[in-house]
Amino acid sequence: MTLKTTLILATAALALAACSKKRPEVLPPAPVTGPADTGSTGNPTGQTGNEVVPGSNADFTRSVTSNTVNFGLDQYDIDPQARAILDSQAEWLNRYPNVRITIEGHCDERGTREYNLALGDRRANSAKNYLAAKGVSPSRMSVISYGSERPAETGSDEAAYAANRRAVTIVLS
Incomplete structure (x- = not known):
């Protein structure tokens, strides 16, 4: 073999070796909660005594049909x-109009990690796009996909799978 052929084969082998490395599994970050909505009492739940502070996450979950x-x-x-x-x-x-939200996309445990992260992203963006079409400014909304990393229900049956295929809206401020 000539030196040129040896160099070409060595370069190809190095390129293939670099491509075959698996990326380290990195979990998505924890949910972003943003600055706490403390109201006037310093209470991060958005409640003062028995009152719910208007515009807080507690007010949101109380007022809407569902956050999911x-x-x-x-x-x-x-x-x-x-x-x-x-x-x-x-x-x-x-x-x-000053409240910011994050929309989390989730999947059930079936499918690869990459597929579930992509599907969770599509689910969160579907909800975001629908809200934007209803007049909510896209600049107030962020999306994150957790794939199957944060299940709402544990288990490997259809009921658990159905509960985990979701998009969840979280009020940040």
Whole structure:
């Protein structure tokens, strides 16, 4: 073998070796809670005694139909039930135009990590796009995908899978 052929083969072997390395598994960051909505009492729950502070996460969860939209298997489209939930969220968010939110995308445990992260992102963005179409400024919304890393229900049955295929809206401030 000539030196040129040896160098070409060595370069190819190095390139293949570099491509075959697995990326280290890095878990998504913990949910972003942003600055705590402390109201006037320093209480991070958004409640003062028995009162709920208007514009807080506690007010949001009390006022909307649900903070969670569920999806079908391998789906990220907004169905009529999801529309009703997101309509109530949009109404509340339009009432409080300075409130920022994060929309978390989640999946059940089936599928690869990469697939679930991508599907969770599509689910969160579907909810974000729907809220934006209802007048909520996109600059107030951020999305994050947790894939299957943060299940709402543990278990490997259809009920647990259905509960974990979701997008969750979290009020930040």
